[in-house]
Amino acid sequence: AQTVTQSQPEMSVQEAETVTLSCTYDTSESDYYLFWYKQPPSRQMILVIRQEAYKQQNATENRFSVNFQKAAKSFSLKISDSQLGDAAMYFCAYRNLKTSYDKVIFGPGTSLSVIP
Amino acid sequence: ETGVTQTPRHLVMGMTNKKSLKCEQHLGHNAMYWYKQSAKKPLELMFVYSLEERVENNSVPSRFSPECPNSSHLFLHLHTLQPEDSALYLCASSPLGLAGITDTQYFGPGTRLTVL
Numbered sequence: 001a002q003t004v005t006q007s008q009p010e011m012s013v014q015e016a017e018t019v020t021l022s023c024t025y026d027t028s029e030s031d032y033y034l035f036w037y038k039q040p041p042s043r044q045m046i047l048v049i050r051q052e053a054y055k056q057q058n059a060t061e062n063r064f065s066v067n068f069q070k071a072a073k074s075f076s077l078k079i080s081d082s083q084l085g086d087a088a089m090y091f092c093a094y095r096n097l098k099t100s101y102d103k104v105i106f107g108p109g110t111s112l113s114v115i116p
Numbered sequence: 117e118t119g120v121t122q123t124p125r126h127l128v129m130g131m132t133n134k135k136s137l138k139c140e141q142h143l144g145h146n147a148m149y150w151y152k153q154s155a156k157k158p159l160e161l162m163f164v165y166s167l168e169e170r171v172e173n174n175s176v177p178s179r180f181s182p183e184c185p186n187s188s189h190l191f192l193h194l195h196t197l198q199p200e201d202s203a204l205y206l207c208a209s210s211p212l213g214l215a216g217i218t219d220t221q222y223f224g225p226g227t228r229l230t231v232l
Contacts, residue, residue: 043204045223047220091159100147101166101171102208102210106159
């Protein structure tokens with residue numbers, strides 16, 4: 001069975017600094033998707049970034065980038081120039097390609113605080 | 117705002133009550149999901165509807181009864197709940213993809229349920 005692990009329950013970062021959130025996963029599949037979702041205190045979960053496993057190039061979205069290490073099954077999220085609005089729970093998630101719908105497995109989350 | 121709405125946002129009910137949670141999306145998506153989010157636990161996928169047909173039921177107790185009357189609406193009917201069912205219940209929707217292609221899920225704000 002696939003699992004997703006986030007070993008950092010809580011992290012903090014100074015405003016304008018860079019922070020990296022860790023994620024590891026376990027799967028026997030060779031092709032899959034990985035995601036980072038953000039859940040602010042208002043509770044509406046939104047997608048931050050996604051990575052297709054067949055792509056070697058790391059995904060980037062503005063200040064957000066990932067370090068995808070397929071052999072190590074590691075998928076970390078780097079947030080550059082942290083802003084107060086980045087404070088949220090961040091969930092790493094995995095999706096295999098066996099279904100046409102999104103059967104996603106979420107990690108336990110990392111709570112990120114941004115210090116002014 | 118992701119385009120997925122949930123009502124009510126907060127619900128307090130006794131163990132003998134019957135209530136329903138409602139989710140609505142007008143994004144043209146064909147898959148809808150119910151998740152349970154408890155403190156200190158990863159998101160738990162409860163049910164998935166694909167083209168109005170239930171395709172996933174992850175060992176959810178029968179006191180939770182989903183209903184998907186059309187592709188835009190999803191309900192979760194609750195009866196004789198237990199205090200441990202208190203949690204945030206999240207609805208999500210997504211397009212259906214061909215094998216190997218995926219899109220992201222769009223989440224609603226959630227219903228905070230408290231069972232007394």
